[in-house]
Amino acid sequence: MTGPFVERPRWSCALGGALAAAGNIPRTVPILHAGPGCAGNFAWTSNGAAGLQVTGQCLALSVPSTNLQEQEVVFGGVDRLREEIREAMAIMEGDLYFVLTGCLPEVIGDDALAVADELSTPEAPVILASTPGFKGDSYLGYGEVLKTLVERAVRRSRPQKDLANVWGIPPGMDPFWRGNLEGIRGLLGLLGIRANMLFGPAAGPRAVRRAGAAAVNVVVSGLYGTEAAELFADLHGTPWIEAPLPYGAAASERFLKAAGRAFRIPPSRVRRAIEAAGRAHYEALEPAVDLLSDMESQRHVAVIGDANHAPALAAFAREDLGWAPELTVIVNDLGPGQRERLRAHWERTGVPVPENLVFASDAAAIREAALKVWPDGGGGPYRDPRRPAFVAGSSLDRPLAAELGAGHLSVSYPVANRAVLTRGYTGYSGGLALTEDLVSACIAGR
Numbered sequence: 001m002t003g004p005f006v007e008r009p010r011w012s013c014a015l016g017g018a019l020a021a022a023g024n025i026p027r028t029v030p031i032l033h034a035g036p037g038c039a040g041n042f043a044w045t046s047n048g049a050a051g052l053q054v055t056g057q058c059l060a061l062s063v064p065s066t067n068l069q070e071q072e073v074v075f076g077g078v079d080r081l082r083e084e085i086r087e088a089m090a091i092m093e094g095d096l097y098f099v100l101t102g103c104l105p106e107v108i109g110d111d112a113l114a115v116a117d118e119l120s121t122p123e124a125p126v127i128l129a130s131t132p133g134f135k136g137d138s139y140l141g142y143g144e145v146l147k148t149l150v151e152r153a154v155r156r157s158r159p160q161k162d163l164a165n166v167w168g169i170p171p172g173m174d175p176f177w178r179g180n181l182e183g184i185r186g187l188l189g190l191l192g193i194r195a196n197m198l199f200g201p202a203a204g205p206r207a208v209r210r211a212g213a214a215a216v217n218v219v220v221s222g223l224y225g226t227e228a229a230e231l232f233a234d235l236h237g238t239p240w241i242e243a244p245l246p247y248g249a250a251a252s253e254r255f256l257k258a259a260g261r262a263f264r265i266p267p268s269r270v271r272r273a274i275e276a277a278g279r280a281h282y283e284a285l286e287p288a289v290d291l292l293s294d295m296e297s298q299r300h301v302a303v304i305g306d307a308n309h310a311p312a313l314a315a316f317a318r319e320d321l322g323w324a325p326e327l328t329v330i331v332n333d334l335g336p337g338q339r340e341r342l343r344a345h346w347e348r349t350g351v352p353v354p355e356n357l358v359f360a361s362d363a364a365a366i367r368e369a370a371l372k373v374w375p376d377g378g379g380g381p382y383r384d385p386r387r388p389a390f391v392a393g394s395s396l397d398r399p400l401a402a403e404l405g406a407g408h409l410s411v412s413y414p415v416a417n418r419a420v421l422t423r424g425y426t427g428y429s430g431g432l433a434l435t436e437d438l439v440s441a442c443i444a445g446r
Helices: 014-022 038-049 070-075 076-090 103-108 114-120 138-152 177-191 206-214 226-236 248-262 266-295 309-321 336-349 363-375 397-406 428-445
Strands: 028-033 096-101 124-128 160-167 194-198 212-219 240-241 300-305 324-330 356-358 387-391 409-412
Touching: 014 028, 014 096, 014 138, 028 076, 070 103, 076 114, 076 124, 096 114, 096 138, 103 356, 114 177, 114 309, 124 138, 124 194, 138 206, 138 226, 138 387, 160 177, 160 206, 160 226, 177 194, 177 266, 177 428, 194 206, 206 212, 226 240, 240 248, 240 336, 240 387, 248 266, 248 428, 266 428, 300 309, 300 363, 300 397, 309 324, 309 356, 309 428, 324 363, 336 428, 363 397, 397 409, 409 428
Parallel strands: 028 096, 096 124, 160 194, 160 212, 212 240, 300 324, 300 387, 324 356, 387 409
Antiparallel strands: none
């Protein structure tokens, strides 16, 4: 953090991230052991920040919660938790009940894990993740849910040589997470690899139990889910690979080569898959080539997003569109060790390292970084042709784009001005969708 507070934060707390993750496992009932109002606050945060994705099977205002009051703070809240779990199991049908702890029970020292274990049965398992808000941000909450699933829900199984678990895309914090997961499923399918997703419509407790049969865990991030992958390797001996978020053709090619190596697929087969997918991709792109190359569509762009989106978007802009990413801002509150780990991840995986990279969580600091690159802002009627003609970021970056005289598209959390259902930007088809959205934003005023 740049100070005692963050102006216009781009995440919620650990409990919010954990709720978005657990609540998007089908047939799973998340149960909050937290103070009053937490679930409601997360519901409206998602509604205004994740492309209107406010509800799920048991999300938004339908989440069971202990809503701890003064009595529980003084005398302890385990009895209240026991009551809430029993009532939730009686009223809400599920195959898995996932208890998530907030700040209050963690501060007063409730043994919530003992209560979860007491009420857990083989027919209706109850598991718990420690996710108080003071522990970290929503990305950490996603990681805690993953680690809990690995420890308490994944069954040891004989590896299936064509099965991969895919992690690293936090539901909600990536507003395009559903489409992005499906794009990755499609990429792996080009090589005959079956993708096992723990979140989303195609997932569920069966997918969680099946995760133990994966031959490889594929983590499409340098930070999110890596600790769970390491834990999985310790418990099950399953290897894992880092594969950055594959936005567009160039990144998809890198992804397929990495997956091919991990699954020991002959390079000739990988090459044929890349050539076939690339041919279809560029045939679809061909009608717009003149527009992209000759009609002032080459842009100097500022990219603002989390540690997954920002480098992926910057690489896509440079490699697929021929745009010049003049500024890349990563908005996560990362310590020096995490920043170095992220840089090492880019070097290992071949991601083009952003040239002008800034780590900034605060809106004022992001604006300051942009004005250092473009000190005259919009520049009036006689603008520098290198001015930022586009800002790819979140809804919070629209005022900055207007100040710089630039176009704008919300592509990273929070997204309040777009409805996102199945849209995603991963893979070859996702790259076409991203091209459509970016170029459409440039020419919308014509």
